[in-house]
Amino acid sequence: MRINDRHFEVKELAYTIRSAVADDAEQLSAVRLQIDGETENMDRDRGEAFIDPAGFKEVIGMDTERPRNLFLVAEAKGRIVGFSRCEGTDLKRFSHKAEFGVCVLQAYWGYGIGNNLLKESLAWADRNGIRKVTLNVLETNEKAIALYKKLGFEIEGVLQKDKLLSDGLYYNTIMMGRWHEA
Template sequence: MSKMKKILVRQVEMSDAEQLLNVIPTIDRETEFMIRSRDEFSLSLDQEQKFIASKMNNPKDLFLIALFGDKIVGSLVFSGSTLKKYSHFGEFGMGILKDYWGMGIGTMLLEELIVWAKQNEIHKINLKVVESNERAIRLYEKFQFVYEGTIENGVLINDTYSRLLIMGRTI
């Protein structure tokens, strides 16, 4: 049986908090493209549980995890707004353990996000991606995300500033 058949995507549960405390720092160490630098993630179990609760309790937020068996191998967090003028859109970020790259997990997470967005009156999804993250950009383009702008010197990677691309998709 292939790994792909064993991947399950679902919304986060409070019981996932402890495992996420181990998975997220690993993802951060495996690539320079994450929002945090290596070893910068330092939430306590209580803080992670509060973060999960905040996502579960906000109807405009979504926290998805990808599981291989019982192991969390990726996640996607979408943050929306409950303010009326901004309640139609939000921004997401995601990460996947390197051993599971190329298995379609990013595709599965994005498919679930888009279905959820349609059901929850989200009409616009945005993201920021490092310009040199070609794998991610190809994935986003596959889902009809389009280039909307740049943030010059938006991220510092290995003592060098890099451009962030702003991409978006209307639902």
């Protein structure tokens, strides 16, 4: 599915949030690889589960066609600096929900990009009959957890010792969900 472009200016950084298009595939492949190497908040180490440009084109095409999917990019200074996806399903028993994921280049943290990607995704979900949006977040990502709570998400569960990080310790994954009354 697609949304209309939205323009933002935060702390003198102008950026646009828009639906991903096939021409974004090469940049998205590089940005995802960079983000995976910048933080352990993501599920992957740099290079793991690599998606090449052809793979991104396929995902973008699928997300554009499916009414329960949404792929957004944040673009600043002529380049993609973050992206998010909502992925739903056509299975009747789960057709009311979608899973949200987001990532932003570290140099662009603090400009509200993740916040605005999430807000645009939630507005899209609300307009399109998606009653529940779910996400997973690393327990140490306190800023993200606070943002999610501020936007109506509640903790629904904890996966104990779910993720092994570079310090050799295991960390919990927090499962969160937001319910929207129709």
